[in-house]
Amino acid sequence: MLAFTHLRGVAVPLIEDDVNTDQIAPVGLGPRLNQDYAELLFKRRRVKLDGSPDPGFVLNKPQFARPAILVSGRNFGCGSSRESAVWALVAVGIRCVVARVFADIYRENCLQNGVLPVCLAEADADRFDALVVADDGAGEFSVDLAAQTITGPGGERFVFEIPPMDKQRLLRGLDDIGMTLDQANEIAAYEARVAALAPWQQRADIAKL
Amino acid sequence: MAATLIDKIWDSHVVGRRPDGRDLVYIDRHVLHELHAPHAFSKLAKAGRAVRRPDLTFSAVDHTPRSTPGRTDRNAKGEVIELLAAMREGSKRNGIRVFDLADAEHGISHVVAPEIGMVLPGSTHAVPDSHACTVGGLGALAFGCGTTELEHILATQCIAMEKPKRMRVRLEGKLGPWAAAKDIALKIISEIGVAGGRGHFIEFAGGAVRALPIEGRLTLCNLAIEMGSRTGLIAPDDATFQWIAGRPWAPQGAMWDRALATWRALSSDSDASFDRDIVIDCESLEPQITWGTDPGQAFGISGRAPDPASAPAERRAALERALDYMGIAPGEAIEGLAVHRVFIGSCTNARLPDLEIAADIARGRKVAEGVNALVVPGSAKVKRDAEAKGLDRVFRDAGFIWGEAACSMCAGANGDHGERGERILSTTNRNFENRQGPGARTHLVGPALAAAAAVTGKITDVRKLMGGAA
Ligand code: SF4
Numbered sequence: 001m002l003a004f005t006h007l008r009g010v011a012v013p014l015i016e017d018d019v020n021t022d023q024i025a026p027v028g029l030g031p032r033l034n035q036d037y038a039e040l041l042f043k044r045r046r047v048k049l050d051g052s053p054d055p056g057f058v059l060n061k062p063q064f065a066r067p068a069i070l071v072s073g074r075n076f077g078c079g080s081s082r083e084s085a086v087w088a089l090v091a092v093g094i095r096c097v098v099a100r101v102f103a104d105i106y107r108e109n110c111l112q113n114g115v116l117p118v119c120l121a122e123a124d125a126d127r128f129d130a131l132v133v134a135d136d137g138a139g140e141f142s143v144d145l146a147a148q149t150i151t152g153p154g155g156e157r158f159v160f161e162i163p164p165m166d167k168q169r170l171l172r173g174l175d176d177i178g179m180t181l182d183q184a185n186e187i188a189a190y191e192a193r194v195a196a197l198a199p200w201q202q203r204a205d206i207a208k209l
Numbered sequence: 210m211a212a213t214l215i216d217k218i219w220d221s222h223v224v225g226r227r228p229d230g231r232d233l234v235y236i237d238r239h240v241l242h243e244l245h246a247p248h249a250f251s252k253l254a255k256a257g258r259a260v261r262r263p264d265l266t267f268s269a270v271d272h273t274p275r276s277t278p279g280r281t282d283r284n285a286k287g288e289v290i291e292l293l294a295a296m297r298e299g300s301k302r303n304g305i306r307v308f309d310l311a312d313a314e315h316g317i318s319h320v321v322a323p324e325i326g327m328v329l330p331g332s333t334h335a336v337p338d339s340h341a342c343t344v345g346g347l348g349a350l351a352f353g354c355g356t357t358e359l360e361h362i363l364a365t366q367c368i369a370m371e372k373p374k375r376m377r378v379r380l381e382g383k384l385g386p387w388a389a390a391k392d393i394a395l396k397i398i399s400e401i402g403v404a405g406g407r408g409h410f411i412e413f414a415g416g417a418v419r420a421l422p423i424e425g426r427l428t429l430c431n432l433a434i435e436m437g438s439r440t441g442l443i444a445p446d447d448a449t450f451q452w453i454a455g456r457p458w459a460p461q462g463a464m465w466d467r468a469l470a471t472w473r474a475l476s477s478d479s480d481a482s483f484d485r486d487i488v489i490d491c492e493s494l495e496p497q498i499t500w501g502t503d504p505g506q507a508f509g510i511s512g513r514a515p516d517p518a519s520a521p522a523e524r525r526a527a528l529e530r531a532l533d534y535m536g537i538a539p540g541e542a543i544e545g546l547a548v549h550r551v552f553i554g555s556c557t558n559a560r561l562p563d564l565e566i567a568a569d570i571a572r573g574r575k576v577a578e579g580v581n582a583l584v585v586p587g588s589a590k591v592k593r594d595a596e597a598k599g600l601d602r603v604f605r606d607a608g609f610i611w612g613e614a615a616c617s618m619c620a621g622a623n624g625d626h627g628e629r630g631e632r633i634l635s636t637t638n639r640n641f642e643n644r645q646g647p648g649a650r651t652h653l654v655g656p657a658l659a660a661a662a663a664v665t666g667k668i669t670d671v672r673k674l675m676g677g678a679a
Contacts, residue, residue: 017527018403018503022641027622031273033247033291044643049534051647075404078437079639081339082244083355104407104439105339105353112357165230177258180233180365186225187367190235200460200468201237201332204265
């Protein structure tokens with residue numbers, strides 16, 4: 001997994017609630033094995049209802065051509081479990097999302113890909129959103145995960161909370177699967193125990209037993 | 210100590226604690242599908258890791274195949290759908306059984322897993338798909354997961370997770386005519402919101418839940434994710450056990466008796482406490498329909514669209530956008546709006562009883578001029594059962610297309626989709642902008658309202674069409 005320590009760059013305001021995975025990375029009418037995830041990012045939000053390009057959509061604006069931080073509202077990433085909705089962010093360089101609340105599966109998918117999900121305290125969040133909107137892509141924000149801060153272009157500092165467990169995962173870029181495989185003995189012991197106690201859980205074709 | 214059903218299943222599946230503090234929760238059955246399996250297989254191969262339990266892992270073919278009668282595994286250009294080909298190859302390499310198009314067990318994974326007896330009460334289940342929660346209707350704890358988590362489960366047969374909070378939603382009262390599980394679910398989402406269950410697992414309980422047939426319980430749990438909850442479940446009861454008994458993969462004989470004895474303990478203790486406990490009154494609930502672009506923007510069929518002008522300032526823009534997208538005027542009645550497409554299908558509402566309700570309405574009627582109406586059974590078995598009852602004839606005589614099992618127009622990933630500006634009544638679970646095609650306008654409904662719209666060509670109160678009694 002990708003580690004996350006620091007990030008510097010432009011913050012994109014998409015301050016809406018319930019931005020869902022169908023918006024972030026639509027499945028498309030003919031999904032492919034090798035997608036261009038950058039092209040997928042907000043693909044349908046980039047056009048108007050009539051299908052023509054929407055110059056008003058924030059990610060179409062030239063100052064946000066190289067985004068680093070996405071700033072959104074409540075329940076960001078609701079909808080599907082598909083991880084492409086995180087890969088699409090990473091593909092354009094977005095490694096941090098600031099939102100009021102994240103959908104559960106989406107948040108986990110962020111952590112799995114070295115994307116930092118930040119929730120600010122409610123009062124700070126209002127100030128931060130206003131700052132990002134006012135800045136409009138002019139300056140650089142910087143994120144320091146170890147210090148748990150985001151600093152605005154003018155030096156405004158915002159401190160955020162993150163569960164220590166998630167912080168460590170991101171900072172160290174740990175290989176989750178490798179870690180679990182170190183506990184293979186425990187898994188085997190569990191399997192043996194259940195095979196005796198509740199054999200129907202350990203055999204898919206239990207009817208044939 | 211008093212425990213909730215969620216705790217009981219979780220605790221009995223904890224393999225150990227990871228150094229980072231998360232629990233390792235054992236996954237009893239793991240079902241893949243073609244949108245995500247190929248990526249996980251290739252990452253696994255690159256890391257030189259094996260699938261730990263190919264015998265507990267299965268591959269479903271559901272998101273990409275066409276649903277048109279006579280379909281094959283080819284796309285419009287005549288090539289084998291590449292994601293399908295990649296999943297088949299990876300499954301073969303790893304010794305995983307594929308429920309392929311021609312197999313008796315083919316269909317949408319969330320429909321197939323319960324109906325063959327793969328998922329059992331008190332077990333854990335994972336699918337790289339957010340609607341994995343469907344099988345909670347049998348009293349199983351099910352997790353939708355992303356691609357990296359999928360890879361983790363393949364390699365370890367465990368998911369690493371912190372135990373979420375527990376929430377109970379008690380549903381009381383007797384539903385009104387033509388209202389069913391989908392209507393209860395939409396009612397819940399409209400009350401608690403699309404993020405209302407976030408951070409929680411939900412147990413659905415109460416008289417209205419007990420009264421639901423098992424298929425209805427699957428429908429209700431299917432929509433737990435639209436409440437923001439990663440999973441939802443219902444304590445199993447005699448109706449559940451009866452429903453499972455005799456299914457091809459269910460335990461039999463002495464093993465059944467043993468399993469049943471443990472399943473009977475699967476309920477929340479009466480003094481167990483939940484982090485959140487709410488009651489929703491479903492007395493005389495009328496059939497529900499969404500008017501906007503998230504599943505929480507729903508109301509009864511007699512409802513009128515909200516007026517953004519009278520909404521709180523911070524909600525105004527979102528309401529305006531939703532109404533604009535949906536082509537509905539503020540305050541406009543939902544009933545009577547012209548409908549272009551009807552889709553009856555998906556893991557939400559494409560089991561046999563759903564099709565029976567729709568067929569009751571379609572029988573002896575005709576799909577209205579200009580309406581494209583599609584019925585897609587949730588699995589090959591649902592299709593066989595429906596055909597044995599002659600439902601396919603009813604639908605085809607009325608002018609519906611009778612499709613082959615697949616996700617079909619639910620997410621449009623197989624090429625079935627609506628056109629820009631078209632109004633669609635759909636028995637699926639997401640009415641997000643562009644979900645069923647760029648610019649397509651989706652109203653989520655149960656099968657009764659969907660069928661009523663198909664035969665009248667407009668959004669219709671099924672109670673008026675069919676008389677009050679269900
Ligand atoms: S029917 Fe729809 S919601 Fe269900 S698994 Fe298929 S695409 Fe997902």
